Amino acid sequence: MCIRLTQKLILASASPRRAELLRLLGLAFEVVPSHMDETQIEGEAPPDHVLRLSREKADCIADLFPEALVLGADTVVVIDGRVLGKPKTQEEAREMLETLSGREHTVYTGFSLVSKQRDLRISQVVQASVLFKEIPEDEILWYVSSEEPYDKAGGYAVQGMGAFFIREIRGSYTNVMGLPLSEVVETLKDLGTLTFSGDSHGR
Numbered sequence: 706m707c708i709r710l711t712q713k714l715i716l717a718s719a720s721p722r723r724a725e726l727l728r729l730l731g732l733a734f735e736v737v738p739s740h741m742d743e744t745q746i747e748g749e750a751p752p753d754h755v756l757r758l759s760r761e762k763a764d765c766i767a768d769l770f771p772e773a774l775v776l777g778a779d780t781v782v783v784i785d786g787r788v789l790g791k792p793k794t795q796e797e798a799r800e801m802l803e804t805l806s807g808r809e810h811t812v813y814t815g816f817s818l819v820s821k822q823r824d825l826r827i828s829q830v831v832q833a834s835v836l837f838k839e840i841p842e843d844e845i846l847w848y849v850s851s852e853e854p855y856d857k858a859g860g861y862a863v864q865g866m867g868a869f870f871i872r873e874i875r876g877s878y879t880n881v882m883g884l885p886l887s888e889v890v891e892t893l894k895d896l897g898t899l900t901f902s903g904d905s906h907g908r
């Protein structure tokens with residue numbers, strides 16, 4: 706079996722989760738984080754916000770590596786029209802989890818693929834709904850005293866201890882984790898950048 710990229714792929718992200726997801730497929734890629742200002746523009750709808758940031762992250766690295774195909778992404782958690790980014794303090798993480806407790810929220814991830822050499826820029830936003838159980842105060846306090854909430858949108862990790870808050874997910878699990886793998890792979894194939902082949906190994 707073989708999975709092959711026909712162009713150098715760069716992941717423009719400091720997120721270990723995004724790299725982990727791409728690695729699941731055995732893809733060879735480089736990581737070059739972009740460190741953008743992620744402030745939301747007033748009145749900007751969440752899907753537009755994640756699309757714009759994913760484009761800016763990919764564009765900024767594509768300028769440095771014109772021969773590569775650059776992947777940028779951005780994830781936010783949205784409840785009652787409010788965008789929850791990454792909490793900076795325990796107080797902020799606690800407030801986010803109290804807001805999410807017992808309710809459904811939406812996770813938006815935007816991703817962009819940019820190649821300067823091919824004059825190409827493709828973006829897509831993927832959404833998922835996540836239903837949390839009612840989280841008792843002792844569990845919230847325990848969780849926010851761990852390291853887990855602080856570099857995650859909404860202050861929780863679906864792939865970590867935060868999994869036990871979740872009753873239901875509608876939509877892509879990898880999207881909640883930060884990179885909608887099925888849509889990214891589909892786009893890479895459509896662009897002719899990714900090929901799959903298999904062999905029987907006598908089975």
Ligand SMILES: Cc1cn([C@H]2C[C@H](O)[C@@H](COP(=O)(O)OP(=O)(O)OP(=O)(O)O)O2)c(=O)[nH]c1=O
Pocket residue numbers: 717718719720721722723738739740743762778779780781782791812856857858859861862863864881882883
């Ligand atoms: C909701 C959720 C988010 N996250 C993470 C994915 C992203 O890393 C982060 C959202 O912040 P982002 O700003 O999208 O990404 P980042 O700052 O980590 O990395 P970069 O901007 O360099 O690409 O939250 C999880 O790991 N699990 C989850 O369940």
